Amino acid sequence: MSHTHHHAHDHAHDHASAGDRRARKLLFAFALTAITLVAEAIGGWLSGSLALLADAGHMLVDAAALMFAWLGAHFAQRPADARRSFGYARLEVLVGYSNALVQFVLVAWIVVEALLRLSEPQPILSGTMLVVAIAGLVVNAFVLFVLSGHDHDDLNTASARLHVLGDLFGSLGAVTAALLIGWLGWLWADPIVSILVSLLILASAWRLLRRSAHILLEGSPEGIDADRVGEALQREADGVRGVHHVHVWQLAGGYHVATLHAQLHEGADADQAIRSIHRVLREHFRIEHATVQIEAQPCAHDGCAQGRC
Numbered sequence: 085m086s087h088t089h090h091h092a093h094d095h096a097h098d099h100a101s102a103g104d105r106r107a108r109k110l111l112f113a114f115a116l117t118a119i120t121l122v123a124e125a126i127g128g129w130l131s132g133s134l135a136l137l138a139d140a141g142h143m144l145v146d147a148a149a150l151m152f153a154w155l156g157a158h159f160a161q162r163p164a165d166a167r168r169s170f171g172y173a174r175l176e177v178l179v180g181y182s183n184a185l186v187q188f189v190l191v192a193w194i195v196v197e198a199l200l201r202l203s204e205p206q207p208i209l210s211g212t213m214l215v216v217a218i219a220g221l222v223v224n225a226f227v228l229f230v231l232s233g234h235d236h237d238d239l240n241t242a243s244a245r246l247h248v249l250g251d252l253f254g255s256l257g258a259v260t261a262a263l264l265i266g267w268l269g270w271l272w273a274d275p276i277v278s279i280l281v282s283l284l285i286l287a288s289a290w291r292l293l294r295r296s297a298h299i300l301l302e303g304s305p306e307g308i309d310a311d312r313v314g315e316a317l318q319r320e321a322d323g324v325r326g327v328h329h330v331h332v333w334q335l336a337g338g339y340h341v342a343t344l345h346a347q348l349h350e351g352a353d354a355d356q357a358i359r360s361i362h363r364v365l366r367e368h369f370r371i372e373h374a375t376v377q378i379e380a381q382p383c384a385h386d387g388c389a390q391g392r393c
Contacts, residue, residue: 107154107158109230109231110150110153110154110231110244111154112230113150113227113230113231113244113248114147114150114151114154116223116226116227117143117146117147117150117223117224117227117248117251118147119223120143120219120220120223120224120251121140121143121144121146121147123216123219123220124136124137124139124140124143124216124217124220125137125140125144126216127140127212127213127215127216127217128140128213128216130209130212131208131209131210131212131213131216132206132207132208132209133208133209133213133258133261133262133274134197134198134201134274134275134278135213135217135254135257135258135261135262135274135275135277135278135281136213136216136217136220136258137197138193138194138197138198138254138278138281138282139217139220139251139254139255139257139258139281141190141193141194142190142194142247142250142251142254142285143220143251143254146247146248146250146251149183149186149244149247150244150247150248153176153179153183153244155179170335173335173336173339174299174300174335174336176336177296177299177300177336178296178300180242180292180295180296181292181293181296181297181300183244183246183247183292184246184289184290184292184293184296185293187246187247187250187285187286187288187289188286188289190282190285191282191283191285191286191289194278194279194281194282195279195282197275197278198275198276198278198279198282199275201274201275201278202272202275202276205271205272206271207271208265208271208274210262210263210265210266211262211266213258213261213262213265214259214262214263214266216258217255217258217259217261217262218255218259220251220254220255220258221252221255221256221258221259224248224251224252224255225252227248227251228245228248228249228252231244231245231248232245242292246288246289246292249288250281250284250285250288253281253284253285254281257277257278257280257281258277260273260277261273261274261276261277261278299333299334299336302333302334303333303334304332304333305332305333305334305340305369308332308340308369309332310330310331310332311330312369313327313330313332313342313344313365313369313371314327314328314330314344316364316368316369317344317346317361317364317365320360320364320368321346321357321360321361321363321364322352322356322357322360323348323349323352323353323356323357323360324346324347324348324349324352324357324360324361325347325348325349325352326346326347327344327345327346327347328344328345328347329343329344329345329377330342330343330344330345331343331344332369332371335373339372339373340369340370340371340372340373341371341373341374342365342369342371342373342374342375343374343375343376343377344361344374344375344376344377345376345377345379346361346376346377346378346379347378347379347380348378348379348380354378357378358376358378361374361376362374362376
C-alpha cells in the first residue's frame, strides 16, 4: 500500500505581492534605460565615440532584456492551469538563460567594432562624450539601486541586474575614455575601454548562463544532494525507517521541489510521518513542495528493484 502526498505552497499571497513589486521595479528600470539609450546613441553619433555607441547598443539590448524580464515576472504570477500544473514560474529561468546568450552576441559586436577603430582611429568630441557618459553613469547607478535587494535566487531580476551592471561599467568606461581623449588625445582609449568593458560583461554572462542552464537541466540546488536529504529524513522524520528514490531540483530560482519514497517503521502513522517529512524538508533544505510516496512493502519501482534507487 502506498500514499502519495502533494504539498502546495503555503505563502502564495506573499509571493504574489513580492512578484508585483519586482514587476514594477523592472518596468521602471526599462523606462529609464530606454530614455538613456536614446541619449547615448545621439551623443555617440554626435561625438563619434565608439564607447558611447557600444554602450547605447548594449542598453538597447538591455532595454529589451528588461522588458522581457518584466514580462517574465508578470507571467510568472499567473496561476497553474490544466496544461501547466506548476504555472509559469520557470519562465524567469528561460528569460535569464536567453539574456545571457544575448550578452555573448553583444560582446562579439563590441570587440569587432573596437578592433576596426584601433586600425582606423577617428576623431572624437571628448566634451560631448563626457557629458553624455556621466549622465548615463548616474542613471545606470540609480537603476541598479532600484533593482537592488532582490532575492539571491530570483534569476529573472538577477539577469536584469546583470544587464544594468554592464551598462554601468560601460558608462564608467566611456567617462574614463572621454577624460583620456580630452586630456591626452589618446583616441585609442575609446576602443580599448570598449573591449575591457565587454570582457567584464562576458564573465558575468557566463556565470548566469551556467546557473540558469543548471536549473533547466533539473540539477540539484546548490548545497543540496539526494544523499543528504535521505540521511536527514531517516535521522529526524518521525516513523521513517528508510528513504530512497530521492530527486531534488529547482522549478525556478529558490523554488525547490522534491519527490521521494519512504518506508516506515511498523505501526507508524503515515499521515504523521508525511507531515514530519515535510517539516524536515522545509527547515533543512527550503523545500516547500514535495511529493512523498509511503511504502509498506519493498519498492516496486523498476529502478529500485534493480538497486538503482
